[in-house]
Amino acid sequence: MLVDLARNDVNRTCRPETVKVEKLMAIEKFSHVIHLTSMVTGLLREGKNRFDAFRSIFPAGTVSGAPKLKAIELVMGLEKERRGVYAGAVGRFDFADDEMDTCIAIRTMTFKDGVAYLQAGGGIVYDSVEEDEYVETLNKLMGNVRALDGAESE
Known part of the structure; x- marks a missing residue:
């Protein structure tokens, strides 16, 4: 479902015939969790740029839910605290090469x-x-908890 949502988001600014799932549910192991990761790619349509692509993708369905707009509305009503940077985009826009990596x-x-x-x-x-x-959420936090523990012991 999330890969389909990503394909729909990418399809809004990319030429439909170029939208591809380059990686589907690959297993990636980290210190405290294992993730399934996928990658969807596409070539921009004429008249669209990387900022259009960025706006069409974020917030990502993997952290908002589906259907996206209704899920965002529900999350905003249910969560007691604003997310801040959490679930947002981190990355760079390279103006010399017209690239983006987020x-x-x-x-x-x-x-x-x-x-x-x-x-x-x-x-x-x-x-x-x-x-x-x-329990899964606590496991996901353990990398940061260990970093804090290490910093406090120095």
């Missing part, structure tokens, strides 16, 4: 007034088990 900030640590704030989330679907999602 990613989704799915594990974040921000500091304000001497307090560290960690954010991570889980994908909720119709058969999600609340306790399992909570």
